[in-house]
Amino acid sequence: QIGRKQVDVKRIMIVGGSGLGYETARLLEQDYQVTLVERDKDRCRLLSELLNDTLVIHGDASDIDLLREEGLEDMQVFIAVTANSETNIITSLMAKNYGVAKTIARVENKEYTYISQNIGVDTLINVKLIAANNIFRYVRKGRVEALTTLHGVEAEVIEFVVAKENRLTRKKLRDLHLPQKALIGGVIRGEETFIPNGDFQLQVGDKVIVFAMPEAIPAIEKMFR
Known part of the structure; x- marks a missing residue:
């Protein structure tokens, strides 16, 4: 709308x-x-x-x-x-x-x-400001910090935090098998901001900006638990 x-x-x-x-x-x-x-x-x-x-x-x-x-x-x-x-x-x-x-x-x-x-x-x-602007706060099962919607396109923009060592930190992005209708659009690591490619590897503490269609969100949340 x-x-x-x-x-x-x-x-x-x-x-x-x-x-x-x-x-x-x-x-x-x-x-x-x-x-x-x-x-x-x-x-x-x-x-x-x-x-x-x-x-x-x-x-x-x-x-x-x-x-x-x-x-x-x-x-x-x-x-x-x-x-x-x-x-x-x-x-x-x-x-x-x-x-x-x-x-x-x-x-x-x-x-x-x-x-x-x-x-x-x-x-x-602004990739850096997506992290700062907690437009809506959702209580979700994953470590979600903020969520907003790209109106007119069904995709949602969700910010997750990598809270602990898990398979997210042990594999390159291309090997994580993200849901087909989701993508990682940006990663904020301290003062640095990355637009990651398939060779990028997440670390504990990273703030991960995910663009996802609604049907892909449950699977993404499960990955970040």
Whole structure:
């Protein structure tokens, strides 16, 4: 639900094919029509091999004509996760201007979060601040610290804490066999923040940010008990 208007989400555009962009597409392509725009040609080739049902486009995210050619005005959700915060905000504003109902932008500068309500971007994701903003507290069986929802997309953002040595700390992420409709989007370790790949290994005390569809949450909770 977006504001007071119910939006039927069918098509999603993602700009930025980094680890976060790839993992987001992998999660969403199972239930939505996803288009991913990435400027690096070699990365596009790799993404095309890794993703099963996502349309991967080689191009510059700031090229509004390209985005329109690829169906921007037919999208219900626009997710900007390039490495450049300004690009993410500007392209999200352009998407909103062309009628996209929900825009989500990744930012690195926490000051941007304070103006999000005024500039027209629906959601600003700052990996470091997801840990600090306990928007809702849930009493769950896992060591859950915070949970929020990406409105318009059914995925929930949950923060877990690795409380003790267990199989989570003994294996690389690729060997943990996460539920198919869940992904680890970020890890906060002390003052450092990571966008982990498959070779990453969790440690006790890590704060782990998980994006999960509702049906995957029970299995994720079980892993973090």
